[in-house]
Amino acid sequence: MKESFDIRWLIAREQLDEARSPTLVSELLALLEQRKKDRHVYIDLGSGIGNNFVYLFPKILESVQIHQKWVLIEIDPKLAEYSLEHIQKRLSNLGFNAQTRTNTAYPGLNIEHSSRKIEIEIRNNDFMEVLPTIKQCDGIFSNAVMDLLTWNQVNYLLTYSKKHKSIFYATLNYRNTTINSTKFHHPKLSAIGALYDAHMILNHKERLGNKCCEVLKKIAHDLQLISKDGRSVWKLDPNDNPSAYMFLLKYIGNAMEDMYKKFSDIFFGYFENIEEIRGILESDSLMFEVDHCDFLAY
Numbered sequence: 001m002k003e004s005f006d007i008r009w010l011i012a013r014e015q016l017d018e019a020r021s022p023t024l025v026s027e028l029l030a031l032l033e034q035r036k037k038d039r040h041v042y043i044d045l046g047s048g049i050g051n052n053f054v055y056l057f058p059k060i061l062e063s064v065q066i067h068q069k070w071v072l073i074e075i076d077p078k079l080a081e082y083s084l085e086h087i088q089k090r091l092s093n094l095g096f097n098a099q100t101r102t103n104t105a106y107p108g109l110n111i112e113h114s115s116r117k118i119e120i121e122i123r124n125n126d127f128m129e130v131l132p133t134i135k136q137c138d139g140i141f142s143n144a145v146m147d148l149l150t151w152n153q154v155n156y157l158l159t160y161s162k163k164h165k166s167i168f169y170a171t172l173n174y175r176n177t178t179i180n181s182t183k184f185h186h187p188k189l190s191a192i193g194a195l196y197d198a199h200m201i202l203n204h205k206e207r208l209g210n211k212c213c214e215v216l217k218k219i220a221h222d223l224q225l226i227s228k229d230g231r232s233v234w235k236l237d238p239n240d241n242p243s244a245y246m247f248l249l250k251y252i253g254n255a256m257e258d259m260y261k262k263f264s265d266i267f268f269g270y271f272e273n274i275e276e277i278r279g280i281l282e283s284d285s286l287m288f289e290v291d292h293c294d295f296l297a298y
């Protein structure tokens with residue numbers, strides 16, 4: 001496993017990710033409610049420390065009055081392990097008592113709520129390995145994952161969802177970053193945004209990066225699925241979520257250093273040198289708008 005997400009970053013973005021499109025969440029809940037069964041099985045792909053589960057679970061519990069099994073699949077062992085503790089803490093704040101599962105094949109939690117049983121299983125593995133072993137799937141969810149994937153992976157996921165007559169719901173899929181400032185010239189800020197987008201696939205050529213929203217729509221269309229999309233936008237300035245702001249600034253700064261090393265010539269049209277970019281990023285005057293798409297298909 002090459003890439004590892006920082007737990008502090010995933011905690012910092014929990015609040016930002018509440019920007020999920022409210023229309024699509026309501027549509028998801030309405031669709032799940034129509035599926036009359038004793039128990040639903042939901043899968044969360046690239047579950048990280050469990051943020052998407054913590055966001056969706058209380059909403060689904062309120063709308064769908066049946067037993068639930070959740071399979072949270074995360075490839076990074078550090079995140080998969082920490083997710084148990086993180087979910088327990090967040091659920092306890094919401095008034096749920098989640099008990100650690102014992103004598104089960106995989107670690108997880110159990111919740112009893114108004115005569116309903118909710119099982120949560122954590123699978124530390126690649127979702128491409130786990131999905132073929134799951135035979136029932138009512139909802140296949142993800143948050144902030146699609147831009148990291150390849151065309152083949154997304155095609156597999158939507159095909160899997162269709163085969164299981166499941167509902168596919170992927171939120172916070174990266175589109176672009178706009179940077180604003182009262183001090184700096186707009187074309188320079190646009191150039192930093194564009195270089196940051198390009199950096200996402202610099203060392204991962206197969207990745208969809210900011211093309212993922214178009215690709216999701218195209219594959220869903222080819223598979224004759226009904227699909228809908230919405231926007232989820234982060235607005236970040238240094239004051240309202242300082243931790244998330246600092247992380248984003250650091251990630252953009254690292255990306256600029258990398259891009260400068262590899263393509264210093266393309267910088268010349270915009271910047272004197274890398275110092276100029278460092279100066280802009282350290283100016284404390286920036287505001288970021290990070291645009292994403294949310295996507296629903298069935």
Ligand SMILES: C[S@@+](CC[C@H](N)C(=O)[O-])C[C@H]1O[C@@H](n2cnc3c(N)ncnc32)[C@H](O)[C@@H]1O
Pocket residue numbers: 005010045046047048049050051052073074075076079125126127128142143144145148
């Ligand atoms: C940006 S993080 C988002 C985490 C979480 N969904 C959230 O909303 O906070 C993307 C996650 O996808 C995981 N991931 C990427 N490819 C994966 C794969 N093939 N199988 C399982 N997890 C994967 C990464 O390890 C990472 O934890």
